Amino acid sequence: MSETDPGYTHAHAGEVGARRATVGDPTDHESINVPLTRAGASENAHQAEAYRMAHAVFDPEAPVQAAEEEAEVRKSIKEGRREVGGTVSALADKMDVKGRASDVTAVARGKVTEVADKVRDITPDQVKDVADKAAAQARKRPMMLLVFLAGVVAALVVRRIMRRRGR
Structure with a gap:
């Protein structure tokens, strides 16, 4: 044995490791699955598996009002997207300091011009x-x-x- 040749002749990555198997099935001598623990365990496990498979019935519930629920979900998704879009645009507007400052400046200029015009009209x-x-x-x-x-x-x-x- 060495690092390049571990000594396994038939084992490769696909056969090594734990796999789903019925309890009591024979295992490889290199497997990490638990070996047989008592006589008759294999037969008991196979009988229990067969009984479980014979009586296990999967009966999914019929979809009730699936179309209406789907329409409601689509509507709520559309509303959520619109709300998030509005929130994102509002945040972008708040983050635009230069734009907000120019808006405030424009409003202040308008008020100053208005007051100056009134003073000119009133002044003798x-x-x-x-x-x-x-x-x-x-x-x-x-x-x-x-x-x-x-x-x-x-x-x-x-x-x-x-x-x-x-x-």
Whole structure:
């Protein structure tokens, strides 16, 4: 015997291992099936197998309303697919951050434009003239505008600090 020649002359993979067999059938000397344990076991096992096969009756139940059940199942599958499809598209919409941001931006732009139009309609002509002159000056001297805005911010900060100390 060696690794390449285990010493089995007639055994191969198809004959080795446990297979379905009636209890008491003779086994190969190399089989892992349980050998005979007592005299007459083979005859008793064959009789029991024959009795079981003679009296075993498989009587499946007749399908009741199979067509209706099948239609209901198909309908529920179709509804489930539609619901899952809606859920998937909703999740995809939620995951599209760029698209959602552009939608929000478009809505905000629309509201700002609407408010600006209302303010233009309500504002008197004198105020419009003053605002136009201030805008022209700001375009000519942007540094002046920055200094003015910095002064406004500084005034607001000082006011807030004074309020907190007053409490």
